[in-house]
Amino acid sequence: MGQDLRSPRGPQGNAAKCIALVGPFQSGKTTLLEAIMARTGAIPRAGSVDNGTSIGDANMEARAHKMGVGLTAATTTFMGDSYTFIDCPGSVEFAHDMRAALPAVDAAIVVCEADARKLPQLQLILRELEDLGIPRFLFLNKIDRAHKRVRETLATLQPASRVPLVLRQIPIWNGDLVAGFVDLALERAFVYREHKASEVIKLEGGDLDREKEARFSMLEKLADHDDALMEQLLDDIAPPADAVFDDLARELREGLICPVLLGSAMRENGVLRLMKALRHEAPGVAETAKRLGVPDSKDAIGYVFKSSHLQHGGKLSYARVLSGHLDDGATLLSSSGESGRVSGILAASGGHESKRASVEAGETVALGKLDHVRTGDTISTGKTVPASLVNVVAASPVLAMALASADRKDDVKLGQALLRLTEEDPSLAVVNNAQTHDVVLWGQGEMHLRVAMERLHDRFGINVKSHAPVIGYQETIRKPITQRGRHKKQSGGHGQFGDVVLEIGPLPRGEGFAFQEKVVGGAVPRNYIPAVQEGVVDGLQRGPLGFPVIDVQVTLTDGSYHSVDSSDQAFRTAARIGFTEALPQCQPVLLEPIHTVEIVCPTEATAKVNAILSGRRGQILGFDTRDNWPGWDTVRAMLPEAEIGDLIVELRSATAGAGSFTRSFDHMAEVSGRTADQIVAAHRVAA
Structure with missing residues (x-):
């Protein structure tokens, strides 16, 4: 799950930060991750989603479909500080991975573009972050393709956010193309250079006028939560630069604003300014631990946000360490009451994992062989079961397919594989349909189920047949009838004899099935009456229309028996015959x-x-x-x-x-x- 090439702590001893990359489908999150990793030197050059060379789409299914189908974590350093970026899928079908990971991050970068059609998806993501209280930047991507003015774009996007979208940068236009940007906090202008750091230029002319107007608008929004700044603006006093940066950081962390930065992930434009904003303004693990209610303790406490079963390497539990120090080999207790011993600590680094002997608070790693620890569990090195910090509820599934192994010898293997898939992705669900005997896999959409099928084949080696689930049709009757059922068979020695008279009638909808007997004079001995009921139940399994029968009342009123040839089985057969022959005459519906x-x-x-x-x-x-x-x-x-x-x-x-x-x-x-x-x-x- 980039490569972990440097020390987890910078020279100032800052704890590693964890940042989520989220946004609507195809907004450029994975491309931005590539740009960040390349610009910070973690990889020699950025890979490509289209060419299947990106870190973010490291698994086979993601590369085949050229889209994220699960989260990817990659670690790098910038100016001496360590950052783990969690690239979350943009498709709503794979949103559970994002929901499980978000509680553990310090901040999120919401990657979007000037496309009003994606506004509903953007609102879903921003609402998730708002409800969790996660500080967030909005990175307006693909600025090199922009045709609208940024203010128009911001006005389009604002309805998706419950807090003000505060423009931190404005573009520098060269005709119809964006050539660079002005940083409104720094009051500096930069010209983009493709795959290189931007070049500082002199701010003058129309760009200077636009900067003054946009900066004042930014300060006005900050002043809504800072009385001192409001007074300075009213008195036409330029606020100190440090105070402006302090306000930006504080209001971001308190969820009062969502700063907006510009760039092009494909061209690696705006990436270093984004990283500097993360470095100076995003909170760290101490604030995240406080938000989650992590108790003050010397024990290592972490949160597991993803589980993965490797084809040959066992289970990995991806976790953020929120406090303390964790060594390889440590015994961990989980909030679900299970315990396990860590067998291997791997830096979370996009398919190029490197082993670690220990980790500190803030770091994001994969822990090996914690077989009983589940996604969403809180884990601790303490002696008592830790309280759960997070409750992640999977969305209700919305699409289903019935599965069966192509080879019957793989039936047991299929059951085990489905258990692993649902452990990795709790937004999948497996239901065994008792009526149709189908194994039904439920998911969040067509692609979600398709990827699950591909994983069954590629990772577990199971060929699966699928079909639409059978609908639970049933049938009932409208008309009552009295029917005799008679079973007589003589084949040498004891024969078989059973004879019953049944009154059959409809029940109100939802009443199911009722059976009673009103036999007089011992026409049917009492010891055979349970067998009569069993015979009727046999007949309920398939009515004349071909479906199970419900909402029927049957009364045994009469019959006859033979002292030698009658038996439970004979009366069961007689009742089934009588009931089955009666149903077509009862106006089945x-x-x-x-x-x-x-x-x-x-x-x-x-x-x-x-x-x-x-x-x-x-x-x-x-x-x-x-x-x-x-x-x-x-x-x-x-x-x-x-x-x-x-x-x-x-x-x-x-x-x-x-x-x-x-x-x-x-x-x-x-x-x-x-x-x-x-x-x-x-x-x-x-x-």
């Missing part, structure tokens, strides 16, 4: 599962969402503004389970990738007409 669905989406997409639901036989119950989410709505509906299968695909297409939903089973409803005929016909073909 198909039932389908109906779910309550709650969709969250940007307001501008609500009309599209309503149309999607109506086109899927949905009953819209209503919609309202989403609590504490300006510009978002919540839509509630009743939707057949058969229509939910690929709902997330259409929903994300209509909401720029930001919409999602939760669902819960509500009731079974009748299906009639052409729809029912098609379902029954398809089921018979499949059977």
